Amino acid sequence: MTRRPAIYGLLAEFNDPNELVSAVRGAHAAGYRRLDAYTPFPIEELSEALDMHRNRLPLIVLIGGILGACAGLGLQYWTSVIDYPINVAGRPLFSLPSFIPITFECTVLVAALSAVFGMLALNGLPMPYHPVFNVPRFALATRDRFFLCIEATDPQFDRDATRRFLERFVPRSVSEVEH
């Protein structure tokens, strides 16, 4: 790929969610695409402003659930009918009604595992190192501050022009993010 930019990006700090959302909308309108916002709690409007509509997680969970159901029922069918058929009080070997509870539990179990591990995988967590943590003020992102980071890999990124652009939104501070 191309050579690595000198810095990771520029990080602007805002006091409240409204300022952040308008800055994100502004940056998106100005053509910036490599940007991310960091907030102490989920803000629905940000996903719209950042154009994040696609989310593969529900599909992963659906597939997990279906696999769980098949595995649960399959386990019971294979052990009771094929591997070790045994007549219990004249019940059919494949006693479907009795097999429903375990099938259901396996469905929920695998679907829930897919939801958690799918979410972590899609988010790239655990992530032991990330450049934004190099900015000391970033520790406030988990308390009461709202950050917008325009990354240096954005084709429009320019150290000075982007800084001037961010300052138009009157942030508390704009800092350069080291790699």
Next chain:
Amino acid sequence: MSAPLPEHPAGPIIGPGHTFSTVTDKISAVVLTRKTPIGWFIGFALSFSLLMLFLVAVTHLVFTGIGIWGINEPVAWGFDIVNFVWWIGIGHAGTLISAILLLFRQEWRTSINRFAEAMTLFAVACAAMFPVLHLGRPWLAYWLFPYPNTMGIWPQFRSPLMWDVFAVSTYATVSLMFWFVGLIPDLATLRDRSPSRVGRGIYGILAMGWRGSAAHWHRYETAYLLLAGLSTPLVVSVHTIVSFDFAVGVIPGWHATVFPPYFVAGAIYAGFAMVMTLAIPLRKIYGLEDFITMRHLNYMARITLATGLIVAYGYMMEAFMAWYSGSPYEEYMILNRFSGPYNSMYWTLIVCNVVVPQLLWFERVRSSVVALFAVSMVVNVGMWLERYIIIVVSLSRDFLPSSWGLYSGTVWDWSTFIGTIGLFLTLLFLFIRFLPMISIFEMRTLLPEAEVKEELA
């Protein structure tokens, strides 16, 4: 989007004057900076002593065998199953609060869901002790799971006891994940705010590098909602399957179709009583009255009352069906409950679970912390008695008078039971000391500043 919350007649869900920083600081300070109150040390010491009692009881049990308990023929299920059902029922309120109330968008759940979920986990841990210890050879508990083995056999999948294994282990796993996923953003807060290097390291590892990115929040919220959607039928299925342990049997007093809904309602009833029992002293000791307000206690009292009425309906149906079935064994079972050897327990149960909770109809009772605490303790006792009555009365008098026999718990039964209370409280004390007992990031979203105003943006 949504209009700002109007003044609610029942009072606010968060005290006035709070901001993002005060909410964060106040809740995280309990873990990070505030001096641990002396009450914590006293409480922890007492609970830990009870946990040591559990250690003694279990050691004696493993060395000697389950003959040290009071169980016999015909009452082969005594305290162990009573306590199993009692504990697992208590756990259900945690999932109800975190999952079902989330789906119904009941915002007031936010300040109680974290420790209610912790309560679920610890209650499930206590519950799981009993069936495993009841095996007699607990080190062979892995035989319960289907794994390819040299004996060439498989578990009996047509048995409700096997369904229980899957239900309880799934429930424990999903509750743990739900709780942990809810904790991740708060662990990141602790990481960023911990004054000590060790704290930053440990919370940092647990937070897994969470940085609050908008893209992450987007998937996080989806995952959380999906987990809530999965937990809701799960929690209903767990106590339904627990009730199948009884309902699928043919013993008089067990073989009833009302059992699943009646058990689920009873579980929620017991669980909410336990949440109140824990929340009332906690908010007082840690000064969290701004976050766990009277409105929360009032709502929990109403849910307790509503589920209590369903439970009362269950008791009436048991009596009605015993008469309506025309089966002499069922009739005898209910008369035996009313006037047999365990009748004092039965009537105490009715007083605890049906009569006393009617006090919750009164606004004055619902707004008095002391009264609520007293009622919730009474319900805790009542629900334990309910399981005792269902299990012991039915087993001690089944079809043949020649196989009748009485049961009472021995000192080891009581030690094990009280010991699990020690386990539960010890875990709970450790939890409130080392993890935020209220979800910080969800509390932030409840503040009026969290609202994004469209016209500005």
